[in-house]
Amino acid sequence: MKIGIVGATGAVGQELLRVLERRNFPLTELRLYASARSAGRRVTFRGKEHVVEALPEGPLPVDVVLASAGGSLSKQYAPVWAKQSIVIDNSSAWRYEDWVPLVVPEVNAHAVRGHKNLIANPNCTTAILLMGLYPLHKAFKAKRVIVSTYQSSSGAGASGMEELLEGTRAWLEERPVVNRTFAHPLPFNVIPHIDSFQDNGYTKEEMKVLWETQKIMGDYGVKVSCTAVRVPTLRVHSEAVTVEFERPVTPEAAREVLAQAPGVELVDDPANRRYPLPLSATGKFDVEVGRLRKSLVFDNGLDFFVAGDQLLKGAALNAVQIAELLLEPVAG
Ligand code: A2P
The missing domain is CATH 3.40.50.720 (NAD(P)-binding Rossmann-like Domain)
Structure with a gap:
């Protein structure tokens, strides 16, 4: 080839x-x-x-x-x-x-x-989300999904990484921090604005997560709401995910499913401070999934956290x- x-x-x-x-x-x-x-x-x-x-x-x-x-x-x-x-x-x-x-x-x-x-x-945030969500969807059928993202500077390409590094140096040396790629200076900040705002108040990045999750999973009934946020990391997008399922689910059953899922590394041992992190997911093909717990809001609900290298799986x-x-x- x-x-x-x-x-x-x-x-x-x-x-x-x-x-x-x-x-x-x-x-x-x-x-x-x-x-x-x-x-x-x-x-x-x-x-x-x-x-x-x-x-x-x-x-x-x-x-x-x-x-x-x-x-x-x-x-x-x-x-x-x-x-x-x-x-x-x-x-x-x-x-x-x-x-x-x-x-x-x-x-x-x-x-x-x-x-x-x-x-x-696909969009990097969606690809990383689906690595954790899809195996659980197959097992328990997702109905509603709420995602908050922590997206790294490299999502905006090489210039995004450079702007974060140079901006951090400038901040520490008390020089003005210049932003061209991002809507605001990114060092020591988080920016709830990725891609352009749509008429419904969501950004295009947030809408992509809905549109692409439905298309890739082949399920246009699943509802997805996303808040996409840029954070001052170099690589890896992390995401906090809440899912309401149709079928009963427990964190133990979800862990069993994820432990078998291709492309997933289950990192879920909070007592030993093991959970998904941008620094540990950097350069890794597998997407880290962890912090699994029963939702306090939805009856058949789970909360979890994913971190995936968006230059790789994304x-x-x-x-x-x-x-x-x-x-x-x-x-x-
Ligand atoms: P170049 O480095 O010559 O500008 P990133 O997403 O990291 O910003 O990278 C964008 C990539 O797309 C770079 O390889 C860049 O090349 C390339 N590129 C941008 N504009 C063009 C163009 N008009 N024709 C071909 N390649 C382009």
Whole structure:
């Protein structure tokens, strides 16, 4: 399989390279694309130097395009690339089209079948939520879900991480803290504003969690309300989740389900201070799930906490897992 990465110099693009290496992905050729600014940059992959190319106008000479260079670029170019390649798009540009599969392999790998050369990678917060929620949904059927997020700076790409680091230095040195990527200075702050505000008062990031949870789980009856908050961490999105289920549930039964769930690491031993944390989930393929307890609000309810590396399960890892599904004859 010849692979092309569009946005190869970005935060997700860099992770895509590492994930392809870590998973020993059977690629025969790798082409790296970014803006003209980055053309000529050298990147080492599997011990060999690769040169970053300026993204050309037309189709790309690869079997699979892993695109992570923003929504407007994908909106414009994904149909062009899809003439000749299968496109796995990390942006939100195509996710809500009925004909575009939106895939978390642990949840709906089957949706890849019948793709029309364009497959969407979900929103990072949703992918991480579903790693904990979907196994419990299968076992106990979720009715209502309330999520509050703690999203890291890298959700806004490499510039978000840089703004947090530089802003922290500036704060400590008592210089002015400049914010360009975030709506407010992020160091020593939390910002309940990610993406644009909608007419209903929710942000688009919050609505994505509803729209994408329903589409990926294939259940449009489940209700989801989200408050999305940016916090001053570098990587990993954490989420506090409350779920009301149709069927009776106990924390013990939920733990048993999660202990078997692929891609989940159950980290739930509060007496020994073991629970999901951004620092322990950084760089990990598995999403940490813990703090399971019976809800004090809903009869068949559970509260829990998840932490997942959103550059990995929320982006690069999930995209590579989708590419791996394409290697399987049944999904091709
Ligand atoms: P570049 O580094 O040359 O600007 P991030 O999400 O971390 O901000 O990364 C965005 C990625 O998308 C980078 O690799 C960036 O390349 C790439 N990119 C941005 N605009 C374009 C464009 N017009 N054509 C090709 N790649 C682009």
